Amino acid sequence: MRNLSLQGEVRHALPLRLNREHHDECAGRSAVSGKIVAVIRNSSHDGHLDVDINDDSVDYHRDDANEDFSSHHLSAQPPAVFVMISEGKLLALDGNDRLVWTVDLEKVVLDSNLEQDDEEGASTTLSEARSEWFYAAGFLQEESPEASNTNNTDTILGLNIHDRASLHITCLSHAGHVVSVSVESTNSIVSRNGSPEDGSECIGTFENGLECGGWSPDGEVLALVTFASEDEEGNAIQTENGQFRVPILMTMNTQYEILAEVRLEPCLYAEEQSNNIGNGSSEEAIHPNAITFCWRPDSSSLAVSTMDANVKTTNEKAETNPLRRIRTFSRTTLQLLSLSKEEDGSGRDVPNILPASPTWAPAGCSHYVGALQSSRSLSSKSSARGRPISMQVAFMEPNGLRHRECKIHMTYNRMNENEEVVGVAFNLDGDLLAVTSLVTPLTNGSQSEQKSVCMYGKLQLYHRSNYHWYLKYELRYGGGVISSSSAIISKAKFSEEDPYQIMVALDRRHLDAREYTFRWDSSTVYYRDNPTGKDSSVLAMAIDGKTLHMTPLDKAIVPPPMYASSLEFPAPVVGIATRPCFFHERSSRTDRNWVEFLVTMSDRKVALLNFGLLGNGVSLTPGFSPPSIMATVDAPGTNSSDKEMDILPALEGSVLRDITIIDANKDSFTVIAVASPKAAREKYISFDNLIEMNISWNASGDSSQSLSAEITITASLPLREGRALRIVNWSDTAFTEKARGSALVELSDGALSNIHMVEY
Numbered sequence: 001m002r003n004l005s006l007q008g009e010v011r012h013a014l015p016l017r018l019n020r021e022h023h024d025e026c027a028g029r030s031a032v033s034g035k036i037v038a039v040i041r042n043s044s045h046d047g048h049l050d051v052d053i054n055d056d057s058v059d060y061h062r063d064d065a066n067e068d069f070s071s072h073h074l075s076a077q078p079p080a081v082f083v084m085i086s087e088g089k090l091l092a093l094d095g096n097d098r099l100v101w102t103v104d105l106e107k108v109v110l111d112s113n114l115e116q117d118d119e120e121g122a123s124t125t126l127s128e129a130r131s132e133w134f135y136a137a138g139f140l141q142e143e144s145p146e147a148s149n150t151n152n153t154d155t156i157l158g159l160n161i162h163d164r165a166s167l168h169i170t171c172l173s174h175a176g177h178v179v180s181v182s183v184e185s186t187n188s189i190v191s192r193n194g195s196p197e198d199g200s201e202c203i204g205t206f207e208n209g210l211e212c213g214g215w216s217p218d219g220e221v222l223a224l225v226t227f228a229s230e231d232e233e234g235n236a237i238q239t240e241n242g243q244f245r246v247p248i249l250m251t252m253n254t255q256y257e258i259l260a261e262v263r264l265e266p267c268l269y270a271e272e273q274s275n276n277i278g279n280g281s282s283e284e285a286i287h288p289n290a291i292t293f294c295w296r297p298d299s300s301s302l303a304v305s306t307m308d309a310n311v312k313t314t315n316e317k318a319e320t321n322p323l324r325r326i327r328t329f330s331r332t333t334l335q336l337l338s339l340s341k342e343e344d345g346s347g348r349d350v351p352n353i354l355p356a357s358p359t360w361a362p363a364g365c366s367h368y369v370g371a372l373q374s375s376r377s378l379s380s381k382s383s384a385r386g387r388p389i390s391m392q393v394a395f396m397e398p399n400g401l402r403h404r405e406c407k408i409h410m411t412y413n414r415m416n417e418n419e420e421v422v423g424v425a426f427n428l429d430g431d432l433l434a435v436t437s438l439v440t441p442l443t444n445g446s447q448s449e450q451k452s453v454c455m456y457g458k459l460q461l462y463h464r465s466n467y468h469w470y471l472k473y474e475l476r477y478g479g480g481v482i483s484s485s486s487a488i489i490s491k492a493k494f495s496e497e498d499p500y501q502i503m504v505a506l507d508r509r510h511l512d513a514r515e516y517t518f519r520w521d522s523s524t525v526y527y528r529d530n531p532t533g534k535d536s537s538v539l540a541m542a543i544d545g546k547t548l549h550m551t552p553l554d555k556a557i558v559p560p561p562m563y564a565s566s567l568e569f570p571a572p573v574v575g576i577a578t579r580p581c582f583f584h585e586r587s588s589r590t591d592r593n594w595v596e597f598l599v600t601m602s603d604r605k606v607a608l609l610n611f612g613l614l615g616n617g618v619s620l621t622p623g624f625s626p627p628s629i630m631a632t633v634d635a636p637g638t639n640s641s642d643k644e645m646d647i648l649p650a651l652e653g654s655v656l657r658d659i660t661i662i663d664a665n666k667d668s669f670t671v672i673a674v675a676s677p678k679a680a681r682e683k684y685i686s687f688d689n690l691i692e693m694n695i696s697w698n699a700s701g702d703s704s705q706s707l708s709a710e711i712t713i714t715a716s717l718p719l720r721e722g723r724a725l726r727i728v729n730w731s732d733t734a735f736t737e738k739a740r741g742s743a744l745v746e747l748s749d750g751a752l753s754n755i756h757m758v759e760y
Helices: 105-116 183-191 381-385 447-451 642-651
Strands: 002-013 036-041 081-085 089-093 099-104 133-142 165-173 177-182 200-205 212-215 222-227 247-252 258-263 292-295 301-312 320-330 336-339 369-374 391-396 402-407 417-426 433-441 456-465 468-476 488-494 501-507 511-522 524-527 538-544 547-552 565-568 573-578 597-601 605-611 627-634 657-664 668-675 688-699 707-719 724-728 742-747 752-756
Touching (some): 002 456, 002 538, 002 573, 002 657, 002 724, 036 133, 036 488, 036 511, 099 105, 099 183, 105 177, 133 177, 165 183, 320 369, 433 488, 468 538, 511 524, 538 573, 547 573, 597 657, 605 688, 627 688, 627 707, 657 724, 657 742
Antiparallel strands (some): 036 081, 081 089, 089 099, 133 165, 212 222, 222 247, 247 258, 301 320, 320 336, 369 391, 433 456, 488 501, 538 547, 547 565, 605 627, 657 668, 668 688, 724 742, 742 752
16 A cells, blocks of 8 residues: 655745735635636746745735736746636746736737727727636647748747747637637737737637537647527527526637537526626535536547436436436547446436536546536435435446446534535546545524634545545645635646646635645555564554554554554544654653654644554454554644744645654654745745754643643754755664754755754
């Protein structure tokens, strides 16, 4: 078995503050009128600029809430990344996250309408009610030789304009607008102080809007879903009370020429979904009638999920009811290939499929189509007052038959929170499945209690081994009382190059994005050469959500996914640190205050474990008593010292990773960990911080746990050489006194650094 570890975190802050007219009562701040829907990397850019940014120059206490686009100077560096906001702004940022240019997509559409109708354009202005833009992606579009010779300048903003294939970004809105932004043309125009919108073109507008769309992974075919106004004979489509419509699935090439189109079955329409944004409602919730789709990784076919209006039931009355079904179509002709069905041969439809976009696994996972499914209908009356509804990702084979599932761990507080899964996605290799959730406070209780808890997002990463899906890691952006680090996930997308890198776009006081890089580590193995009583000399530990599976290899060999013992934690486990054998230690582990393990959880709490003194673990192996939870302690910042108050702002919302014990006494640990500094506006932070902490404990009179513990930050060291990849103890800690209080840090440039604890 393997455990998933967070290897790196890079935080980005948008170099602007969007104008936000509405007020979010929950967070007590201006509400977001737009969210990040796409982050696109410029493949021609080499990376971040080599600029030395002094940590002391970053003011983490600064409040930029009233700043907007006009208050920032534009960068003259080439764009490294493009970010699209749902209100219709496409931002180009350089390698230091500084703004290069901004394209107002609504203005591009307006200018196109003015050109088509001069009389109407004389009195038409840009409307305050903006349509919702839901998709953006880049593709290479072939340029004609004549077009490439229109400018004699070899390079503009660092990009060669003579390339035959140039980067274009396609942007789609629910109002039906399709806009293509030429990156090279926009760079050229901006360098001559022209309007950035002049480098974009409104390809057209679908009068019935767009439900979903996207480019194939190879960037050659664009799939769109709109609605039909007339039937195939040219007659207007009559729908009962406008409750259902007829979708049209079509494909286009890179020149936006239609390749094929097909009419789908009549489906329920997401009539409550407004084309306007900024109304203060929760945009993150997916409408139950929404149409969603995904491409197969090899671009050969695509899967479309619709809420069909009239599906015959299997009962004797042969009634028709709405039901969500998934169909797969070929890429070239849009020929129907399969329809989601149960695998028992009865021909029954798969029930309770939810509207989150399906995900198509690569070849390593047998090309399954994964779709979110609930244990029973969310609209039933029993769901509101019955037992909790479980969620899972159901997998369909290429022939449409359902085949196995991944059970989703619902890790929220069922007493005062509700969780809605809003997205699922496979990584490039298919060995990780990302599940995105939105956690909201329950409406019962007093009004003051409702305002004390805010919405937040979660990202869970699952891995399949031996036909079992393990929850290997959870990133949680809030929980509990309101904090400035609480955020909602607006977009989570795996990298198309690195299977263990994922970009997460967050919606909080400011829009920001974070890049996470993970690595596989072998199961944590604890070793002692002098076991006592029911201890183990070699203990293997594997993470599965809130449960830590353990097998004493010196007492039993249990094949996964089975295990010899387990221990349940209050929140999902994300890391384990074991106490090394130090040169000076001769204390017995039978001491009541002796702590052997530190377990970090996704709620930013740390658990202290000892071997079996409390017996709160479950063991299936005779002669073995698993570790017990002795105490849990909050992350640094609850009781902050003066030194911590200077350090904590830079660590706001950061994940402490690679926690390593470098020194130990009878009642305390000295540990070090890596944290990514808080993103600074227009300043890309190219280094990590090394954090030193002291964890102390003592006997407690509380019968529920044997110890009371406290964490204090003692030092923070910026790693100017780069970013840290991992921290490990020296192998001779048990034999060399000088190995105490130090550890080996591997940096991103390949260097190794010996870190020593601070002397007091």
